[in-house]
Amino acid sequence: MSKMGLGAYPHMLGFDQLERLLERTAKSGNDGYPPYNIEQTSDCSWRITLAVAGFSERDLSITIEDRQLVVRGRQAEEDEAERVFLHRGIAARQFQRSFVLADGVEVGEALMENGLLHIDLARERPESVVQTISIRKGGAQ
Structure with a gap:
């Protein structure tokens, strides 16, 4: 049985990049560590909270790479x-x-509090846009 992608739906135009992004994310190796919560704080905002006990702010990095929010943690090498x-x-x-x-989702501030890293996200409410496309007459010119 072959996998049906978004291209199998003729009314879904231009979503091939989204499909590749979803496939890449599924393969990214998120193994459950660190644990996290995602809460909806309003109709258009969210907060991601990661449990990062033992990490300091300088041990963590937050980047946006090709429409992905990437959080990395690496503790400094101590004298074991x-x-x-x-x-x-x-x-x-x-x-x-x-x-x-x-x-349209933008990353707001990040805050460390009691071993938890909070990252706020928000989406601007888009204005409803109606665009009229003119139809020109074809045929001999």
Whole structure:
């Protein structure tokens, strides 16, 4: 059985780039770490919250790459020879977490609070636009 893409729907024109973006995101390797929440804060705004205990602001980077919000975490290398862990249950591994952004969604501020990284997103409400296309007569000129 072959996979049906958006191109299989004749009324969906120009969505091939979106299909590629969704496929790339599905393959991006988000393995569940770090855990996160997405909450809707209004009709046109959202907040992504990632649990990043043990990471400081300088250990994290937030970028927008080809309509994807990418959050990366990498802790600075500390001198492990000085520390002896009897149990190490707090994850300190590097991570990358990606979120696809729809057209018109803008990233607002990012805030660290109590081991949580909050990233605010908003979409401007587009004005309703009606455009009339003139029809010219074909045939001999």
